[in-house]
Amino acid sequence: xxxxxxxxxxISEGEDIDWTNEQEQWNTYKLADGTIMKVKLVLKGVKxxxxxxxxxxxxxxxxxxxxxxxxxxxxNLKLKPKQSGxxxx
Numbered sequence: 001x002x003x004x005x006x007x008x009x010x011i012s013e014g015e016d017i018d019w020t021n022e023q024e025q026w027n028t029y030k031l032a033d034g035t036i037m038k039v040k041l042v043l044k045g046v047k048x049x050x051x052x053x054x055x056x057x058x059x060x061x062x063x064x065x066x067x068x069x070x071x072x073x074x075x076n077l078k079l080k081p082k083q084s085g086x087x088x089x
Contacts, residue, residue, distance in 0.1 A: 006049065011061065014047040026069075036072040041065075 026038040045063035052058055 006051070006059075006061070010049055010051060011047065014049040014061065017046040017048050017060070019043065019046050033077060034072075034074040035070060035077065038069040038071065040067045042067055 021043070024040055024042065026040045029037045029039065031037060042065045043062060044065060047061045047063075049059045049061060
């Protein structure tokens with residue numbers, strides 16, 4: 001197993017960087033089973049480490065969520081909805 005590229009100390013010494021949302025886009029994928037899936041990365045935080053690439057560029061870490069929407073699922077993949085065990089009020 002390879003060693004992680006950054007230590008916990010590298011991360012804790014990094015500087016939290018403020019940011020503003022300029023644009024978020026959905027990536028759309030067609031799966032082999034015919035399903036269409038949309039995926040979007042949503043940034044939650046940015047940290048600039050005190051490390052640099054060989055060309056001098058600072059290294060950034062991000063905290064993010066992936067938002068996934070499944071659309072256009074072929075009918076043969078869908079199950080029939082289950083009957084609710086709750087009685088209407």
